[in-house]
Structures are given as structure tokens and as C-alpha cells.
Ligand SMILES: Nc1ncnc2c1ncn2[C@@H]1O[C@H](COP(=O)(O)OP(=O)(O)OP(=O)(O)O)[C@@H](O)[C@H]1O
């Protein structure tokens with residue numbers, strides 16, 4: 715099985731990395747039948763791992779027995795490599811959730827990631843930090859002969875927060891500096907903070923089907939990470 719190691723990651727804190735990695739993992743697993751492992755690299759908080767435990771404790775035993783779930787692993791600098799080796803070839807996606815801040819620990823973890831998706835906010839102050847993070851990745855990982863990193867993409871998260879015309883202007887400016895933006899944006903929705911941010915249950919089949927809805931974003935991630943295979947096949 716071809717395993718892809720991916721992460722919604724970035725230097726900036728509190729921009730939705732964990733929320734979206736959880737939703738991505740849960741929905742790739744349930745809606746698109748992908749084998750997935752989610753690695754919680756937010757040592758020592760391990761909020762994703764703890765969230766899964768809380769969610770399991772909140773449902774009754776019968777429901778628990780019938781439930782199919784993907785694994786969530788706690789990882790740190792000392793065991794990340796071995797944990798990846800343990801799953802490599804056995805799952806479609808290894809998804810790693812990093813904390814914010816470009817720490818030494820994060821850099822060590824980034825060495826293993828093949829596709830990075832950076833959430834981008836509209837705040838002008840963030841443009842610099844996100845752009846710098848992108849350049850750091852590009853010069854240290856993408857253009858490095860021994861790289862594993864194959865692609866870096868950026869996307870807008872919490873899209874509703876900004877006016878559409880402002881977004882268009884901003885996107886135009888960013889496009890002109892040739893940043894690899896994803897076609898799809900992630901809107902700001904209360905339900906992404908609550909019901910849909912769940913490690914056990916996916917988004918219902920009949921929800922999020924519109925052009926600007928998050929299933930499109932998940933599909934684009936799958937497309938972007940399988941591009942190479944398609945190119946080879948053609
Ligand atoms: N698209 C969205 N719609 C609604 N709420 C969102 C969205 N994206 C992020 N949030 C909310 O923003 C807050 C921060 O998100 P989250 O914890 O996922 O960020 P993070 O980047 O992982 O932070 P950290 O750097 O601390 O790890 C949370 O309350 C989350 O639910």
C-alpha cells in the first residue's frame with residue numbers, strides 16, 4: 715500500500731491545524747474509506763489523543779463495540795520515526811498534527827512529512843509569518859536533495875471572517891508572488907468547532923456538499939497527494 719505522510723501545519727498558533735487534521739482524518743477514514751492513522755505530535759499536551767479518550771468515554775458500551783475507528787498515536791521526537799515505520803505501507807495516510815511555532819522538535823518531525831498544507835488567515839500580520847514559513851520549508855526541505863517533502867500548499871481557513879472583495883484582492887496579491895494556493899477554502903462555521911470536530915463520527919453524507927463546503931477541501935487534498943502517481947501512470 716502506498717502511504718502518504720501529510721500534515722496541516724504551520725508556524726502560526728491557533729489557526730485551525732488541529733481542528734482540520736482531526737476532521738480530515740475522520741472523514742478520509744469514514745467517507746472515503748481510506749486507512750488512516752493520526753499522530754498527535756503535540757507533546758506533552760496530546761490534546762487530540764485525550765479528545766479521543768473523552769469521546770470514547772462519552773458513548774455507551776454497545777455503541778463502542780460496533781464502532782470502527784482509526785488509531786491515534788501519541789508521538790514525540792524519540793518515537794516518531796519508529797511509529798511511522800510501524801504504519802508505513804499499511805495505511806493510505808499518516809496524518810501528523812504539530813503544535814504551532816517552529817521549534818526544533820517541529821523541524822525534526824517535519825523531516826518525515828511529504829505534503830504540507832498551511833492554513834492561512836486574512837490578517838496582514840500573518841502574511842509575513844506564513845510566507846516565511848513557506849520559504850523556510852521550500853529552501854530547507856523542498857529544494858533539498860534528500861528531501862521527503864514533495865509539496866507545500868496554502869489555503870484560507872475561516873474564510874467567512876473576511877469580506878469577499880477583500881479576500882479577492884488579497885488572493886490576487888498572493889497569487890502574484892506565486893504561492894501555491896489551493897482552489898478550495900475552508901469557511902468559518904460553528905459546527906467545525908463542535909459536532910464535526912470529532913475523531914469518531916464523520917460529517918453526515920447529506921451535509922457539506924456545496925461548492926464552498928469542506929468535503930471539496932478534503933477531496934482536493936486527496937487529489938494533490940495522489941498527483942504524482944497519476945502523472946506516472948499517464
Ligand atoms: N474553519 C473554522 N471554523 C470554525 N472554527 C474554527 C475553524 N478553524 C479553526 N477554528 C477554531 O479556532 C480555534 C483554534 O483552532 P485549533 O486548536 O485547531 O488551532 P491550532 O492551529 O491547532 O492551534 P495550536 O497552534 O495551539 O495547536 C479553535 O477554537 C477552533 O475550533
Ligand SMILES: [Mg+2]
Pocket residue numbers: 731732733756812813814
Ligand atoms: Mg493544534
